[in-house]
Amino acid sequence: MFLISLKRIAKSGWKGFRRQGGLSFATIFIMVLTISLATSMFLAQKTSQFLVASLKEKVDMYIYFKQELSSDDILIVKDELSKMPEVKEVLYVSREEALDKFTERHKEDEAIMDSLEELGRNPLLASLNIKAWEATQYAAISSFITDSPFNDLVAKVDYQQKKSAIDKIFSLTDSINMAGIVFSIGFALVAILVAFNTVRLAIYNAREEIETMRLVGAANWFIRGPFLFQGILAGLFAVAVTMLIFGIGLYFLGPHLAILIPGFNIFSYFIGNILLILLIQLVAGVGLGVISSWIAIRKYLKA
Amino acid sequence: MISFQNITKVYKSGISPISALEDVSFEINQGEFVSIVGRSGAGKTTLFKLFLAEEKPTSGQIFYEGQDVHKIKSEQLPYFRRRIGAVFQDYKLLGTKTVHENVAYIMEVMGATEREINKDVTKVLEITGLAERANNFPEELSGGERQRAAIARALIHRPDIILADEPTGNLDPFHTKEIIKLLDTINQMGTTVLLATHNKDIINTLKKRVVTLEQGRIIRDEERGKFAL
Ligand SMILES: Nc1ncnc2c1ncn2[C@@H]1O[C@H](COP(=O)(O)OP(=O)(O)O)[C@@H](O)[C@H]1O
Ligand SMILES: [Mg+2]
Numbered sequence: 001m002f003l004i005s006l007k008r009i010a011k012s013g014w015k016g017f018r019r020q021g022g023l024s025f026a027t028i029f030i031m032v033l034t035i036s037l038a039t040s041m042f043l044a045q046k047t048s049q050f051l052v053a054s055l056k057e058k059v060d061m062y063i064y065f066k067q068e069l070s071s072d073d074i075l076i077v078k079d080e081l082s083k084m085p086e087v088k089e090v091l092y093v094s095r096e097e098a099l100d101k102f103t104e105r106h107k108e109d110e111a112i113m114d115s116l117e118e119l120g121r122n123p124l125l126a127s128l129n130i131k132a133w134e135a136t137q138y139a140a141i142s143s144f145i146t147d148s149p150f151n152d153l154v155a156k157v158d159y160q161q162k163k164s165a166i167d168k169i170f171s172l173t174d175s176i177n178m179a180g181i182v183f184s185i186g187f188a189l190v191a192i193l194v195a196f197n198t199v200r201l202a203i204y205n206a207r208e209e210i211e212t213m214r215l216v217g218a219a220n221w222f223i224r225g226p227f228l229f230q231g232i233l234a235g236l237f238a239v240a241v242t243m244l245i246f247g248i249g250l251y252f253l254g255p256h257l258a259i260l261i262p263g264f265n266i267f268s269y270f271i272g273n274i275l276l277i278l279l280i281q282l283v284a285g286v287g288l289g290v291i292s293s294w295i296a297i298r299k300y301l302k303a
Numbered sequence: 304m305i306s307f308q309n310i311t312k313v314y315k316s317g318i319s320p321i322s323a324l325e326d327v328s329f330e331i332n333q334g335e336f337v338s339i340v341g342r343s344g345a346g347k348t349t350l351f352k353l354f355l356a357e358e359k360p361t362s363g364q365i366f367y368e369g370q371d372v373h374k375i376k377s378e379q380l381p382y383f384r385r386r387i388g389a390v391f392q393d394y395k396l397l398g399t400k401t402v403h404e405n406v407a408y409i410m411e412v413m414g415a416t417e418r419e420i421n422k423d424v425t426k427v428l429e430i431t432g433l434a435e436r437a438n439n440f441p442e443e444l445s446g447g448e449r450q451r452a453a454i455a456r457a458l459i460h461r462p463d464i465i466l467a468d469e470p471t472g473n474l475d476p477f478h479t480k481e482i483i484k485l486l487d488t489i490n491q492m493g494t495t496v497l498l499a500t501h502n503k504d505i506i507n508t509l510k511k512r513v514v515t516l517e518q519g520r521i522i523r524d525e526e527r528g529k530f531a532l
Contacts, residue, residue, distance in 0.1 A: 004414060005414065015399075019399055208395075209399065212396075214381070214384075215355060215391075216384065216389070216409050216412070217381045217382070217383075217385035217409065218408070
């Protein structure tokens with residue numbers, strides 16, 4: 001009895017879905033928009049995470065040591081710093097390496113190269129290049145050095161200079177994230193309301209049939225079933241369509257985006273996370289279909 | 304078996320309340336064939352709606368086998384309604400289902416097997432002359448065909464009671480006679496039949512009990528009634 005009813009509900013739902021093609025199409029269309037929005041939100045979130053991570057990667061700190069120090073002294077400091085939990089990585093840059101880098105960077109600039117030659121010696125300091133796990137940890141590392149006995153060896157800490165830049169990046173990413181969240185929630189609400197109203201309209205169209213079904217003695221769940229099933233169907237179709245759109249769209253968009261954000265290929269990210277994305281879409285699509293149908297039909301099933 | 308007790312129904316939807324039934328009391332025994340006669344607006348449809356618990360009476364009670372119909376719990380209401388086969392005056396066919404599916408619906412609701420359903424639906428559609436229309440949608444049928452589809456749906460699950468609200472209003476004399484004969488046959492097999500009509504010929508040939516309504520009141524209740532308004 002239960003299985004037979006389930007089969008009948010599915011069959012009746014499918015028939016209704018097919019026969020009211022226009023309405024089903026409209027519902028799917030709206031749902032595609034909603035699911036696309038959810039997917040875009042997810043991808044945008046991941047893109048901005050990648051962006052923030054690569055910016056953070058660029059944030060670092062230099063400790064310059066007085067000229068007279070030997071590399072052994074500096075390596076002792078390096079070992080001490082490596083022991084700090086905040087420190088991710090410490091690189092020793094010798095005076096020679098610093099000079100090589102400097103000449104490499106400025107070899108086009110004749111004025112600088114001329115004055116360097118005139119000087120006749122290496123004016124650059126040896127340094128430790130420090131990367132913290134989190135950009136907020138540089139302040140702690142900086143004060144660790146100023147409070148430690150090594151402070152006498154240090155010529156300068158190139159953190160204060162970057163501090164304002166670091167803070168800027170952070171307040172920027174924070175506010176971008178906030179704006180993104182507020183924007184997404186607003187958009188999502190609108191999309192959900194529109195999708196919900198489409199489903200509600202479909203069920204409103206069927207209100208007389210629902211009433212008749214009740215009058216001939218159909219139980220509420222037997223009436224509700226086909227509508228829920230249609231909601232699921234609309235959700236599934238919408239997911240399939242959205243997947244197709246995103247698959248094709250990102251395939252062509254990927255190379256363009258890679259120019260803006262080097263190292264980030266959104267298409268391979270999409271393919272790599274296809275299961276997670278599919279899950280998000282199914283939850284959004286099918287959830288929306290079922291919940292809207294459930295809420296919309298409730299009104300007509302009250303005694 | 305069915306007992307209407309001091310039923311009054313006032314519709315309060317519009318600007319001024321409309322009194323559809325006033326203090327209507329009568330009883331129907333198991334296996335009876337009762338015609339409800341009255342002009343349009345007399346309250347026949349309202350009486351049926353009250354019995355199906357589609358509308359609530361303003362006052363009074365309706366009992367079916369000792370149970371107050373309007374006190375049936377909402378989970379139990381479908382089971383009560385399945386014991387009734389209703390031919391609605393406005394047909395109330397399911398527009399998105401074919402004739403075959405419309406007639407099969409109540410059997411599906413009741414959990415009959417596909418084989419039983421196909422067998423019975425085919426038979427009933429043949430009896431009502433709709434075999435050719437089985438796969439058409441209601442909007443593709445003529446008024447008479449829709450009415451016969453509604454009748455087929457009311458009969459299919461062998462209900463204890465049939466409520467037929469002007470079931471021949473749209474039928475030609477040939478089909479009218481056929482349908483009344485069908486109701487008569489079903490009644491002889493033990494089904495209680497309530498027939499609302501204002502067709503004089505039907506009443507006069509049936510020679511069964513007639514309850515006459517006028518402006519919401521019973522003005523006559525005769526065992527072998529004749530049509531008189
Ligand atoms: N839903 C309604 N709202 C307001 N008045 C109604 C409604 N249904 C019926 N009526 C009124 O109740 C009276 C009886 O109607 P009805 O029972 O349909 O009569 P009949 O079926 O005998 O023609 C009529 O005057 C009609 O206008
Ligand atoms: Mg009527």
